[in-house]
Amino acid sequence: MNKLLLKLVNLLMPLLERTGVDTYQLYHILRIKLQMDDRRPSAMFSHRRKAAATPGKATSSWAVSLVTVFVGGFMGVTLLLFKGPMSGQTVYFSMFMVMMALTLITDFTTVLLDVRDQYILLPRPVSDRTLAISRILHISIYVFKLALLQGLAGIVIIGFVDGLLAVPLFIVQIIQITFLSIVLVNVVYLILMRTVSPERFKDVISYFQIGFSVVIFAAYYLLPRLIDVSDLARIELLHHTWSYFIPPVWIAALNEVLIHPNRATLITSLMAIIGVTAPLVGLWLVAKVLAPGFNKRLAVAATSDGNSTGPAPAHGAGKKPKFDLVGKMANLLAPNPVENAGFRITWKLAARVREFKLKVYPAFAYVPIYFVYFALNGKGSLADRFHKLQAGYYYIFLIYLSTFIVSSVLQNISFSEKFKPAWIYYALPVKQPGKILSGMYKAVVVLYYLPYCIILGGISIAIWGPKVINDIILAFFVGMIYGILMALFMVKGLPFSKPVLIKQSGGRIITSLLVMSFILVIGAGHYALIKFGFDMVIWILIIPAAIVFWIMLYYYKRQGWDSIELEEF
Structure with missing residues (x-):
């Protein structure tokens, strides 16, 4: 065209030549x-932009x-x-x-x-x-x-x-x-x-x-x-x-x-x-x-600069410093200094980097859209379909669908168009980069996954009643285990340290599908327990699920440099 x-x-x-235009x-x-313009990704596809695109061609x-x-x-x-x-x-x-x-x-x-x-x-x-x-x-x-x-x-x-x-x-x-x-x-x-x-x-x-x-x-x-x-x-x-x-x-x-x-x-x-x-x-x-x-x-x-920034806080004489919520949470959840740094860096950059938000934030809306699409699928008026929704067990689908948020965040957390400053990771005397990754994962959970689950949990309780509380708690821990598996096998870079244009290998895609099958199997098992009325079993399973998560997080924290894909700066 x-x-x-x-x-x-x-x-x-x-005509233009007469006006003095060359x-x-x-x-x-x-x-x-x-x-x-042809090479510039459109906004409607920017969150799905893959680095596997061949340079020099109009891919989008x-x-x-x-x-x-x-x-x-x-x-x-x-x-x-x-x-x-x-x-x-x-x-x-x-x-x-x-x-x-x-x-x-x-x-x-x-x-x-x-x-x-x-x-x-x-x-x-x-x-x-x-x-x-x-x-x-x-x-x-x-x-x-x-x-x-x-x-x-x-x-x-x-x-x-x-x-x-x-x-x-x-x-x-x-x-x-x-x-x-x-x-x-x-x-x-x-x-x-x-x-x-x-x-x-x-x-x-x-x-x-x-x-x-x-x-x-x-x-x-x-x-x-x-x-x-x-x-x-x-x-x-x-x-x-x-x-x-x-x-x-x-x-x-x-x-x-x-x-x-x-x-x-x-x-x-x-x-x-x-x-x-x-x-x-x-x-x-x-x-x-x-x-x-x-x-x-x-x-x-x-x-102006490409990222959202706030003014630097001025701590003058006689002025009390502002309450640092991020710092308080980092000190509480990540007491190790290296892990604490990973938590703070991830939190601040995830909240500021515009390209990251453009890729991740749409996922927060996709989950309820998918849910409404499948839940209201059928014949009859909207009121009839809502009553059918309320009488069923669709909240299991909604809760486990929220793991899409963890997946979306983790798939993009290592990438940045401005990745050059990440040399600081490799210049510091850090023996176990897994501590940085552990802080990163905790920041992702606290910043994105936990608030989202609380909102979805509140909606589920409002529609289906307090009986779903145990299902929400169990699904939350299962989602965090799923996130750890995603991080172990899919996140091979430190926060915002890798260039965007990196081709994903076929083996990595197969691994991603296998990890996704985990959440499908667990979700199906959870649905079966609800279907046959094993509510007490669900309450009991919350404890081993939490223990498995903390064990996996401990293992994730012990990763060495051999597990990290290094980049040239």
Whole structure:
């Protein structure tokens, strides 16, 4: 697709050359920028990014394009569901606008904040005009490609629904809603840049990325289960006055006025006029009001450090130091100095490193989504399915599914894009690096797994009653044993000490599957005990499970350097 887009840009080259732009330089700058965009992982796949990808190839470009087209097809179905075309288009353009805005905020922020090309271009004889035009065209191509992929299915469907004459109009409507999305994104950027620091700006964008991946995942699994299509088709949004103030209604009104004029009213015509003028007025406001100072703030955010940091605490004379909760927990749970250091390092970096949070945090939402997907699978109303859920033993599935959190954290805890400072591990006189790993594991359990199990346990008790307390405790210790097995066989590096681009061997994958089979077997046995009413046996098994965990942790702590995969610095 990039070649086709570059050929379209070539049509503008004679005009751009008259304005003083070096078209040869512009073409090659755009070509490289688009090539780098293809190599940059999308936010929706960043938490699944594997280092086994072959360098130099566009590993995620086609996958992202296919997913975007698929999402566009999912949205396009709404054009067929509703009896009223205007209601269907309103829902379609609402989804289109939300997806476009979220994608621009999550994915394109990376492009905006990436100023590394300036280090190459600025020292070379490239004019400011050429650089500015290349940036504008790069953004335009990115947005155009995204809008085309996302709206492709809708264009095809509208041709069948309203005829071929509606297709050019629908393309105009897509352009309008894209402009409105750009205005919305610029407003979000401006608010964030004026209200938060550059570091917090990056943090907020990271949380947008996490939320975006979760929304995509949840929509794919849950919407077909929770929405009754027949009820959805009967909804008439336009019977409500508040719907007239929703921008997608203005865009949909244009189709109603030009393609179905017999159904158009004065209000519909006014909304269609607003739909045509609002994107243009919005773009003018962006250029005149929002743009001044935008590049300066963006440069500050781009040149700031990549991780979340807090201000250094100032302990002046007469001031009491702040209560150090992490230090207190580290001293209590990891009294050994080396283990204590591993606990503190893991806790602080896991809470600060943005790339780590982007890969791990979505897993916290995937667990309840998976649970709801499987638990509410069946026929009948939501109330009937909930009563069936309450009468069964689904809480065992929920509790053991939480081990996915431990697995996700441990699979990423050793990796970092900024792994060079890890030389300090190897410079210190540490004879048993297992103590660092033991501190790391305790930090992972206390920071992530324990709070998550408490939340899931509270939900389970609220739904199924206090009878599940013994099951929760036993499953918690089994989950920690599973985590130790994962750490023993899968975590071969110290916290945040290995580069991301490391290929996982086939033997490591087989080991991972064998370790995962452990939790399946134990979970099945636990379910059998509940099924046959052996509650007292479950209470008794908690003690040996806790003992086995502490023995395995002791063994894990005694690992030597021969068990660690060393990296070159």
